Amino acid sequence: MYGPHVALDEMSLKINSGATALLGPNGAGKSTMIKTLLGLIQLTSGDGEVLGYNIRTEGDSIRQRIGYMPEYDCLTPEMNAIHQVKYCGELTGMNTKVAMQRAHEVLEYVGLRDQRYREISSFSTGMMQATKLACAIIHDPELLICDEPTNGLDTKARGFMLDTLFQVVKQGNRSILMCSHLMDDVEKICDRIVMIHKGKLIAQGKIEDLKAIDREIEIWVWGGASRMEEALNDAGLTPRRTGRVMRVVRQDESTYDLVLELAAKAKVQIRRMEDYEPSLEDLFLVIMDRLGYGVKSSSDLLQSQPPTTSVAPAPSRPGGNF
Amino acid sequence: MVDEIPGVDDLFADDDLASSQPISVEPAPITEPVQEPQVEVHEIESQAPVESPPQSLVARQADAEFLGEKGGVVTGRGRMEAAFGTGDGDEIATAQVAQVSSEVAAGTIFHQVYRPWRGKLNSRWVRNWSILRYHIYGLFSKGHKPWPMMTKLVVFGVLILSIGDLLMLTVGAATGVEAIERLAGISRGNLYGHVLSFWFRNACTYPIVTALIIGGMISEDRRNGTSALYFSRPVNRRDYAAMKFLSVAIILSVVVLFTLSAYYLGAILVGGEGWSYVMDTGLLFLGAFLAGALLVFTYTSIGLALSSVSSGKFFPAVAFIGLILGTKMVAFLIWALFDSSAIYLISPYDNLAHVGQWMLGLNHTYEHPASWSLVMLITMNAISLYILSARVSSLEVTRE
Numbered sequence: 001m002y003g004p005h006v007a008l009d010e011m012s013l014k015i016n017s018g019a020t021a022l023l024g025p026n027g028a029g030k031s032t033m034i035k036t037l038l039g040l041i042q043l044t045s046g047d048g049e050v051l052g053y054n055i056r057t058e059g060d061s062i063r064q065r066i067g068y069m070p071e072y073d074c075l076t077p078e079m080n081a082i083h084q085v086k087y088c089g090e091l092t093g094m095n096t097k098v099a100m101q102r103a104h105e106v107l108e109y110v111g112l113r114d115q116r117y118r119e120i121s122s123f124s125t126g127m128m129q130a131t132k133l134a135c136a137i138i139h140d141p142e143l144l145i146c147d148e149p150t151n152g153l154d155t156k157a158r159g160f161m162l163d164t165l166f167q168v169v170k171q172g173n174r175s176i177l178m179c180s181h182l183m184d185d186v187e188k189i190c191d192r193i194v195m196i197h198k199g200k201l202i203a204q205g206k207i208e209d210l211k212a213i214d215r216e217i218e219i220w221v222w223g224g225a226s227r228m229e230e231a232l233n234d235a236g237l238t239p240r241r242t243g244r245v246m247r248v249v250r251q252d253e254s255t256y257d258l259v260l261e262l263a264a265k266a267k268v269q270i271r272r273m274e275d276y277e278p279s280l281e282d283l284f285l286v287i288m289d290r291l292g293y294g295v296k297s298s299s300d301l302l303q304s305q306p307p308t309t310s311v312a313p314a315p316s317r318p319g320g321n322f
Numbered sequence: 323m324v325d326e327i328p329g330v331d332d333l334f335a336d337d338d339l340a341s342s343q344p345i346s347v348e349p350a351p352i353t354e355p356v357q358e359p360q361v362e363v364h365e366i367e368s369q370a371p372v373e374s375p376p377q378s379l380v381a382r383q384a385d386a387e388f389l390g391e392k393g394g395v396v397t398g399r400g401r402m403e404a405a406f407g408t409g410d411g412d413e414i415a416t417a418q419v420a421q422v423s424s425e426v427a428a429g430t431i432f433h434q435v436y437r438p439w440r441g442k443l444n445s446r447w448v449r450n451w452s453i454l455r456y457h458i459y460g461l462f463s464k465g466h467k468p469w470p471m472m473t474k475l476v477v478f479g480v481l482i483l484s485i486g487d488l489l490m491l492t493v494g495a496a497t498g499v500e501a502i503e504r505l506a507g508i509s510r511g512n513l514y515g516h517v518l519s520f521w522f523r524n525a526c527t528y529p530i531v532t533a534l535i536i537g538g539m540i541s542e543d544r545r546n547g548t549s550a551l552y553f554s555r556p557v558n559r560r561d562y563a564a565m566k567f568l569s570v571a572i573i574l575s576v577v578v579l580f581t582l583s584a585y586y587l588g589a590i591l592v593g594g595e596g597w598s599y600v601m602d603t604g605l606l607f608l609g610a611f612l613a614g615a616l617l618v619f620t621y622t623s624i625g626l627a628l629s630s631v632s633s634g635k636f637f638p639a640v641a642f643i644g645l646i647l648g649t650k651m652v653a654f655l656i657w658a659l660f661d662s663s664a665i666y667l668i669s670p671y672d673n674l675a676h677v678g679q680w681m682l683g684l685n686h687t688y689e690h691p692a693s694w695s696l697v698m699l700i701t702m703n704a705i706s707l708y709i710l711s712a713r714v715s716s717l718e719v720t721r722e
Contacts, residue, residue, distance in 0.1 A: 074549075075548070090453060102439055168436055172436035
């Protein structure tokens with residue numbers, strides 16, 4: 001709790017090893033959750049464990065095994081990268097010599113081998129992000145918490161950062177909890193998500209499993225799309241339509257036959273009908289739609305207050321995101 | 323008609339280059355190899371490809387690895403052997419320059435290998451020591467806190483100035499001028515003056531050194547976000563504040579207490595004094611030392627409290643000097659009007675001076691009891707430490 005404000009409420013979740021994304025709009029409670037996981041906030045009720053350590057009483061032990069990469073600048077501009085990373089290792093409890101040796105290793109790993117003696121103030125955003133990552137992984141943590149790791153990066157640097165994080169999971173066999181507003185980034189790295197909103201858990205699990213919650217059929221019709229939409233509505237399938245492309249929720253195998261029957265009755269040609277493979281973006285939109293927020297894209301996550309309207313957003317192109 | 327149209331293969335059917343000399347990326351040898359290499363296979367790895375056929379050369383490069391990086395292995399030995407040869411000189415050698423391996427050609431800049439670390443992390447006190455060392459070593463060593471050059475120079479300059487009385491004593495002993503020795507020798511007044519004299523020590527040097535040191539001590543962590551580096555690691559806020567406090571206190575102690583001790587010990591050594599002298603003056607020195615320690619503690623706590631409420635280093639520095647000198651000035655003006663020394667209780671310096679006079683047994687220059695000044699000092703320190711504690715607690719790990 002922050003004064004009268006309840007930051008996290010009735011949240012019960014279990015995060016398995018691997019790469020997990022923490023999603024939610026600004027003010028949803030992501031930062032509070034990170035601080036809770038780091039053992040920095042005393043819970044008013046409930047309990048929890050991180051890596052087997054109690055978050056109420058063993059904060060130091062947790063933070064010794066976690067690497068945290070903050071979203072915003074956290075580096076001393078006047079220091080060299082190598083000394084900054086070494087100091088981070090020392091703060092975790094490493095010996096000076098070991099920390100220096102390890103700093104060389106991790107800076108090489110994040111692609112700053114040739115820049116490690118440069119002053120951080122002269123770094124680009126990508127290099128600063130890489131330095132922050134090096135600071136976070138110097139002690140080879142079991143769990144790496146990354147807050148917007150690709151924030152402010154260009155395409156090339158972003159790809160490199162994502163590859164680097166991916167290798168930490170795959171090659172280093174470490175776990176990552178990643179906060180990001182970029183669904184593409186999340187999909188590339190993570191296989192699980194935890195979505196919170198207004199301090200409450202609204203979705204968690206494997207991305208693939210969550211995508212299967214609302215499997216949709218995409219139908220491309222020709223000649224009488226409005227009639228087809230009406231017919232689908234009458235049949236209770238509540239299509240989402242843009243032009244001649246519409247999607248209906250696949251209830252079971254008979255949904256295909258039902259759609260074909262309705263098309264025949266409405267005298268509409270069906271040019272194409274297929275299972276729609278939703279992206280994480282779609283999943284987010286569906287979940288937010290169910291909560292009554294008419295967000296059009298994940299960029300709306302950046303808004304502190306969600307829009308009050310709940311109008312179904314129109315797809316930008318046929319077959320595109322609804 | 324259709325059959326007469328030549329196909330693509332037909333177009334190149336007569337092309338000698340295409341049929342007999344396939345384009346190759348391998349370096350062409352200067353001359354054709356005439357004999358098999360006469361060196362061991364395992365030795366070839368670091369040598370120039372003397373007579374090796376191109377295919378095997380590529381295979382060896384792909385296998386070579388240095389610090390996790392494959393390909394392009396050209397060692398000094400390889401160059402020497404390529405230049406001067408290792409055999410009888412009859413073999414036909416090909417000089418090799420840094421070659422690009424197949425993986426580099428594919429766009430890979432370096433091999434990204436995650437190396438696990440299975441070392442042991444040390445205890446809390448080692449972490450605290452690293453914070454302390456980071457701040458103190460930064461004054462004279464690279465790789466630690468990047469103190470501004472101005473701060474380093476001022477600390478060094480004040481340190482030199484603070485041993486001025488010792489230098490004077492040494493000059494007196496060296497020249498044999500008794501007046502100088504008496505003037506700079508150990509006495510209540512000189513010991514008090516070393517720590518608590520106003521015009522030189524507490525108007526010009528100690529507050530300025532303190533202001534420069536405390537300026538960015540905590541405020542820069544807030545401004546740069548470096549507090550996240552501390553609190554996302556197993557460093558608790560109490561340790562963080564304590565180590566910051568200790569760092570400032572140690573630097574000030576070097577300037578105030580170390581020079582006081584050097585002055586006292588120097589006086590004994592220079593004057594060739596015996597144990598009786600130490601017995602006579604030991605308590606005076608102890609009193610001055612305690613007064614100095616109180617000064618260091620008070621300046622540190624007030625300074626850090628000011629640093630913790632700011633997000634820049636300019637405000638705390640100016641505010642500290644303003645607080646020390648400003649309260650003294652205000653108290654002086656009011657005292658001149660109303661002739662009551664109790665107003666000096668608002669001045670941290672005057673409280674320190676009053677308590678110092680009491681500790682050294684000097685005549686008090688204030689009319690109110692010394693205990694009032696002591697209580698005020700304790701109160702000021704308590705308020706400062708409370709502000710410091712509250713503000714450090716508010717330092718965020720995530721976004722401020």
